[in-house]
Amino acid sequence: MTNDISKYLLKNGPKLTSDILRHLEETGLSPDTARQRLRRRPTSVKTLLGLSFPKNARFYFHEAHFGTHRYWDGLFDALTEGSPTYGPAIAAMIAKGGIIPSDFFPIISGAPLKQKKKTGSDAVLARLKGIGFLTEFTVGETPVVAFHHHSGFSVDFDGYPAQLTVQRVLLDAVADWARKLGMVSYNKVAIRERGQALPQFGTHAFDLVAPSYLTPMVRYADGKPKPGFLVADVYLGELNKATAQAFLRKCESSRAMRRLPPFLPVIIADGFHPDAFHELRANGIIATKPSALFGRDVARGLAGLLETLHHASAIAAKNPEVIETLFSQLGHIEGAAGNLRGALFELIVGHIATLQGGGSIDIGKKVFIDTDERYEVDVFCVSAETVRLIECKGYAPTHKVDAEELEAWIRTKARRLNKHFRAQETLQNRAFSVEFWTSGGFTNEALQLAETVSNETKRYGVKLVAGQDVRSLITKVNAKGLGKVFDEHYAKHPITKAERKFDALEDFGSVIKDAM
Incomplete structure (x- = not known):
């Protein structure tokens, strides 16, 4: 008789306690007998440990379903429909594309950071990881939370x-x-x-x-x-x-x-x-x-920005005037200009790289070296003779990249990526270069570091490109329309003018102080 539960789960998939008891009662068993039957379930019926549901319910599944899509679909239904503790976090993860920075999980989980008699967001994450629904790893230097690949839910790495x-x-x-x-x-x-x-x-x-x-x-x-x-x-x-x-x-x-x-x-x-x-x-x-x-x-601008960033490579190659449109639609929002500057700088660099040497470009290229080591190449440019790995930082012109920031890129990320791509047969016999482009500048220490690293290796070239160099390249390659965009939103942005004025006053004050 106990095989009834096994057959029921094999046919209908994983279920919570209440679903199984309802089925048993519908076959004519009394509530007490149904609960006793479930306690004496056959060994083929398994229960999920480490996760609690309301009213002491448990998640049951047939051993033949474990790890299959039917198992994960059943667990998803149980969590979203029967668990106010874990369901909201799973639904929000789906809405966010299946991946978010680990720092932001407490926001989307719906759980408190810390509260008596409540399951905190850290515990929610730990338990969802423990049952294999979610996983954590790093993309570049950023820890992220994502659906585990075997859960069956998609992860929008590209988006x-x-x-x-x-x-x-x-x-x-x-x-x-x-x-x-x-x-x-x-x-x-x-x-x-x-x-x-x-x-x-x-x-x-x-x-x-x-x-x-x-x-x-x-x-x-x-x-x-x-x-x-x-x-x-x-x-x-x-x-x-x-x-x-x-x-x-x-x-x-x-x-x-x-x-x-x-x-x-x-x-x-x-x-x-x-x-x-x-x-x-x-x-x-x-x-x-x-x-x-x-x-x-503004709504069109936000939709256009998402579309542009999703198709950054194609737009950088053929339609860079979109950059000016986005700045005009969204640049007046206080605080947005800085975020736009960083995101759209990659498109400017990508367009210049395309005009410099042809070939193909890929903006925001995802690189999976192993399960624990994943990177993103801002601009990946390949021609018949060269492979260029370009890091882009759309800073204000007054911002200078220091040696610490450059070293983290040049001695770790750039080296690992160079080794990874050199091993690919299709990229053999090409000249490799790692490049750091910024709309700002570099400190003297950063420039010295780049020279030192360049002298240490002959496997790839090291190149730094500052804001004034970017502007010169725009003119040199005849990148129509980009000169105006760069001048207005990078070189001569109102915030930049104010910073320069402040720096000038600071310098003037130091001169007066020295004279005294």
Whole structure:
């Protein structure tokens, strides 16, 4: 008789305790007998350890299904439909393309950073890794969380950098919007950054957090005003009900904490599934699209930026005028110009490289040396005679790359990539060069380091290209339209002018001090 459970799971796939008991009761067994039958299950029926479900439910599967798509699909259904602790994190990972920086997992998990009697985000990650659903590794120098390859869920490695860039510009736009409306303290807006403390409200992390002194938000203690807060998360694409649960969970948990000040929750996505929209609105959450907040031009600019970065190689080769369009649509957003400068500098370099020597270019090329060592080549240029590995940094002209930053690239990443590509038969008998291009400059120590490394090896050439060199190359290769873009948004950007003016005043002050 116990084989009934085995046959049921073999036919229907993995199930939770409640599903199996319901099936047994439908066959005529009493609830007590059904539970006893499950306790005496055959050895072919296995249970997942290390993961708890509400009401002490457990996840059961037939041993023949372990590790198959049916196993992972069943586990996904069980987590998203039956676990408010782990389900929101899995749904949010899917919405983020299956890969995010490890630093950002607490934001999308829906779990608190740390709270009594609650499973924290670190524990959620550890358990999802423990059952093989998620994994951690590094891309370049950035630790990331991604779906494990055997889970069956796709990981958008190619789109990952573009997603991060557009999300960051979108967050800059949200901050700019809130500042201009006077909703938040101008200089107190916290936006997520890799390697830094996450924006936090109560026990939860968000993409953006800012104090607000608007009348409905302020509370007074000892005659002094205490601000409320604006909290926001952003997504690209349409948000469904499962993905919305992470944000809903954070908001519900925060409201339950009586000592927390009032807060205004905002979630932004390109669109919302009707059931997700209704649930968010029913819980007092502002659910809106970029076009509604910032207007159609900015919304088009964000969509265009994502499309451009997804097809960077083709655009850099044939359609570089898109760069100017994106700057005109998004460059006025406070904080966005710097992020655009970095992302679009690769397209400028790629276009110059194409005009210099023909061949093929690949922007943002992903390189998998082994499971624990993965890199991205900003611009990979191959011709019949040469292979060029180019690192790009779209800094302000006043920024100088120092020896420490250059050494991390030149002695580790550049060497490993050179060795990796040299071993490929199709790239034999070509001259290799590793190049570091910046729209800024280099310190004397960095220049000396590059010369030292260049003298140490004859396997590849080492080349540094500063901002003024980039501008000269634009003229030399006759890159139409790029001269204006580079002058306005790299060499002569208003922020740059202010920095130069400040530097000049600083130098003038030092001269006066020396004269005294």
